[in-house]
Amino acid sequence: DADVTQTPRNRITKTGKRIMLECSQTKGHDRMYWYRQDPGLGLRLIYYSFDVKDINKGEISDGYSVSRQAQAKFSLSLESAIPNQTALYFCATSDLDGRGTGELFFGEGSRLTVL
Amino acid sequence: QKEVEQNSGPLSVPEGAIASLNCTYSDRGSQSFFWYRQYSGKSPELIMSIYSNGDKEDGRFTAQLNKASQYVSLLIRDSQPSDSATYLCAVDSGGYQKVTFGIGTKLQVIP
Numbered sequence: 281d282a283d284v285t286q287t288p289r290n291r292i293t294k295t296g297k298r299i300m301l302e303c304s305q306t307k308g309h310d311r312m313y314w315y316r317q318d319p320g321l322g323l324r325l326i327y328y329s330f331d332v333k334d335i336n337k338g339e340i341s342d343g344y345s346v347s348r349q350a351q352a353k354f355s356l357s358l359e360s361a362i363p364n365q366t367a368l369y370f371c372a373t374s375d376l377d378g379r380g381t382g383e384l385f386f387g388e389g390s391r392l393t394v395l
Numbered sequence: 396q397k398e399v400e401q402n403s404g405p406l407s408v409p410e411g412a413i414a415s416l417n418c419t420y421s422d423r424g425s426q427s428f429f430w431y432r433q434y435s436g437k438s439p440e441l442i443m444s445i446y447s448n449g450d451k452e453d454g455r456f457t458a459q460l461n462k463a464s465q466y467v468s469l470l471i472r473d474s475q476p477s478d479s480a481t482y483l484c485a486v487d488s489g490g491y492q493k494v495t496f497g498i499g500t501k502l503q504v505i506p
Contacts, residue, residue, distance in 0.1 A: 315496075320403070320498060321480055321495055321498060322483065322496045322498035323439070323483065323496040324496075325493065325494075325495075328493070338493070339495075362454045370438060370439075383429075383444070384429075384431075384439075384441070384485075384494060386438035386439050386440070387438060388437075388438055389437075389438055
């Protein structure tokens with residue numbers, strides 16, 4: 281089983297629908313992230329959380345919300361989906377090394393299509 | 396201006412050649428630099444990290460960092476078809492580990 285699991289892996293929905301993408305991890309990391317990947321734009325940070333009580337906006341948080349239900353679970357919601365939110369979404373985790381940074385471990389991705 | 400710049404490619408090299416991938420960044424205070432590899436349809440995975448000026452070698456991969464020029468590169472020696480992927484440059488610009496990614500360079504190794 282993957283250390284970072286995303287559900288669903290693929291989702292097609294309609295404009296205006298509420299969508300939740302879920303992420304769970306077994307790596308024991310405190311830090312969790314949601315990224316969005318679009319062709320030509322690369323990976324962009326939506327939200328990040330450094331522990332259960334800490335939620336921070338990233339580069340492109342408008343139209344999204346998150347919930348950190350537990351150390352191992354971090355979900356991303358689109359309250360009212362729109363077509364330009366069609367993208368590949370990645371959850372990631374990390375831990376700190378001695379330098380205050382660390383490797384990002386990514387889930388397998390959730391491909392969302394908004395019609 | 397994007398904070399981390401990469402040429403999207405594709406960069407085509409023959410099998411056995413050296414592939415050179417380049418990246419520039421805008422934040423002079425950046426301290427940590429990473430190269431991730433992403434196969435088509437898969438998630439990114441870390442292949443190299445570098446924190447100090449100079450070269451860091453790991454097998455066929457060498458990362459090079461020049462903070463004065465705000466430049467990071469990745470060399471892949473003896474390129475193999477299995478190296479064909481998109482290579483993402485990533486820069487950690489702050490103490491809160493907010494990593495910024497470039498758009499990635501697509502590498503094609505021709506047999």
